[in-house]
Structures are given as structure tokens and as C-alpha cells.
Amino acid sequence: MLLGYLRVSTRDQSLDLQRDALERVGITKTWSDEGVSGSIAPAERPGFRALLDHARDGDEIVAWRLDRVGRNAAAVLALVEDLDARGVTLRTVSDGISTAGSTGRLVLGILAAVAEMEREVIRERVTAGVHAARERGTTIGRPSALNSDQVDLARSLRASGKSYAQIARALGVGKSTVARVLS
Incomplete structure (x- = not known):
């Protein structure tokens, strides 16, 4: 059975793009997490946890992109090992990755590491931007309640x-x- 997974980091983002992509490949049953960071391990997210509870031997979990599943390489690889032990595969639509074969698992490992690096680069950029703004004298954060x-x-x-x-x-x-x- 094909089981879909959707995730957005903030509640003001839409799942529509991901849902449309999954529907185009024939997936009608989906689980989702809204407002949940990709840095949180997949098994700790309520929607993904429910999906894992539903998945059975022979099922395939399909996500739009690997970064929707996770941005931590170790967590994604641990998930793939767990799924593999249960006879469940993972596939991404836009990345074209499938854990059904050894090549797909290799590519998945590389892409998971790239997704984790991307998250770290974003964090570094934000930190550098805040530091530069403070050096310019810009006040960071909420304005003071009292003058x-x-x-x-x-x-x-x-x-x-x-x-x-x-x-x-x-x-x-x-x-x-x-x-x-x-x-």
C-alpha cells in the first residue's frame, strides 16, 4: 500500500503543493505534520508516528522530498533502517529516491547529509545576520514595552x-x- 507523508514547518505554509504531487503518483491516504520542524526526529512527530503505526510489511511511504521526512542525516538513516527491518520502503517523488535498492539507500544517505548541512548553513546565516545587525546598532527582538x-x-x-x-x-x-x- 502507498502511504503519503506531508510536512510544513509553520502553520501559515500550505500542504497543497505536496498533496498535489502525491496525488499525481496515486496516493490517496496521507498523514501530515503542520508547524513541525524537520529537525525533529520523524518518529517524534504526531503525524509521522501515526503513519508508522499504520505501516505494514510491503507498504511504501512516499513523501514529496527528503527534507519533508527529516533534516538530520542520522535520524533519517535510523528511520530507513527501522523501516527496512519492518519491510517498509521510503520513496520521494521530486528527488526520485527509493530505499527499495542499495543504490537508493546510498543516494538517500548523501541527500540526508546535504539536507542536514543546508539546515546548519541556514542557522549560521541567521546567526551571522543577527550579529551583524547588532554590530550596526540595530535592536534585535521585540520592542521594549516601556520607554x-x-x-x-x-x-x-x-x-x-x-x-x-x-x-x-x-x-x-x-x-x-x-x-x-x-x-
Whole structure:
């Protein structure tokens, strides 16, 4: 039986492209994970876990691309070993990979390593961009809830004996904001 798997990293992304590709190759029964990172091991994702529970000897799990299954080479290779022991193969539509043969498993291992490297490169790029922005003086993160005048007022109210809750009500913010600003 052909079993389809779909995954997107964020809930605002659509599964439509993947679903259409799987339907074109005859897959009608699918499992999905929405808002789940590819860095999370496949067996730890609820949709993929349900798919694994359903899969039987002779079944083939089909995904649109290998990076939908996982971006960690070791996790993908461990999954392939587990599937192989259960008599289940893995195939990707756009990559054209199948674990049914030794060549496909070799190519899968290489592509899994490339997907993991791609994830690391993205992480490095983001870190470098944040670092460069900080060096230029750009503030990273959410804007402060209180301006400098409000912070001064919070300090004077605290010095006069007001509680965090009283200061928070006066400034229209939460107690944790007041505590963070005054610490």
C-alpha cells in the first residue's frame, strides 16, 4: 500500500503543493505534520508516528522530498533502517529516491547529509545576520514595552513603596514587565 507523508514547518505554509504531487503518483491516504520542524526526529512527530503505526510489511511511504521526512542525516538513516527491518520502503517523488535498492539507500544517505548541512548553513546565516545587525546598532527582538520616561516613573514608584502589581496597573503593563525593567 502507498502511504503519503506531508510536512510544513509553520502553520501559515500550505500542504497543497505536496498533496498535489502525491496525488499525481496515486496516493490517496496521507498523514501530515503542520508547524513541525524537520529537525525533529520523524518518529517524534504526531503525524509521522501515526503513519508508522499504520505501516505494514510491503507498504511504501512516499513523501514529496527528503527534507519533508527529516533534516538530520542520522535520524533519517535510523528511520530507513527501522523501516527496512519492518519491510517498509521510503520513496520521494521530486528527488526520485527509493530505499527499495542499495543504490537508493546510498543516494538517500548523501541527500540526508546535504539536507542536514543546508539546515546548519541556514542557522549560521541567521546567526551571522543577527550579529551583524547588532554590530550596526540595530535592536534585535521585540520592542521594549516601556520607554525611558516610564522606566523612570516605575523606579520612583517602587522607591516610594509601591508593589509591582500597583506599578504595572499604573503603566498598563504586566507585573513581569515591571519586574524585568526594575531588576
